Amino acid sequence: MAHTTITSPLPGVEAHPGKGHYGVYDHGAHVFAWQPNAKQPVLWMSAASLFADGEPLRGGVPVIFAGSNTLTHINDASFWLVKGYFDLSVKDTLKTWGMLALSCSIIGLVTVLALSLVF
Numbered sequence: 001m002a003h004t005t006i007t008s009p010l011p012g013v014e015a016h017p018g019k020g021h022y023g024v025y026d027h028g029a030h031v032f033a034w035q036p037n038a039k040q041p042v043l044w045m046s047a048a049s050l051f052a053d054g055e056p057l058r059g060g061v062p063v064i065f066a067g068s069n070t071l072t073h074i075n076d077a078s079f080w081l082v083k084g085y086f087d088l089s090v091k092d093t094l095k096t097w098g099m100l101a102l103s104c105s106i107i108g109l110v111t112v113l114a115l116s117l118v119f
Contacts, residue, residue, distance in 0.1 A: 009051035027053065072101040 003015040012025035014033070021041075023033040034043040072079050072094070078101075083093040 010053060025051075072098045076101075 003013045006012050006014050006023070010025045010027045012023060012027070012032070014023040015021070017037075019038040021033060021035040022031065024031050031043060032045045033041065035041040079093060079097055082088070082097045083090065086093075088096065
């Protein structure tokens with residue numbers, strides 16, 4: 001699918017597949033526009049929104065990749081936070097936090113796949 005590189009107000013990409021539209025800013029990987037084929041826009045940014053390179057975005061949806069943390073390991077910062085807060089052993093943290101991360105990844109993936117069938 002062809003896309004257009006944009007530079008204003010921030011760098012990113014924009015595409016018009018079929019009768020739909022989407023746009024993603026590189027800065028913070030935020031979706032700023034989404035319109036399914038021949039339907040009303042589902043997500044858009046207000047014309048009054050202020051954008052500046054190097055400043056946080058207020059609005060849009062951060063891009064989250066379902067499954068990116070499927071199997072936690074010991075160099076995952078969250079792993080050590082959970083271990084410390086709950087005073088768990090490494091083995092117990094792998095069992096609990098690892099299972100939670102795996103469950104969240106599977107649920108996220110199933111949700112995205114289900115939504116792709118609807119939209």
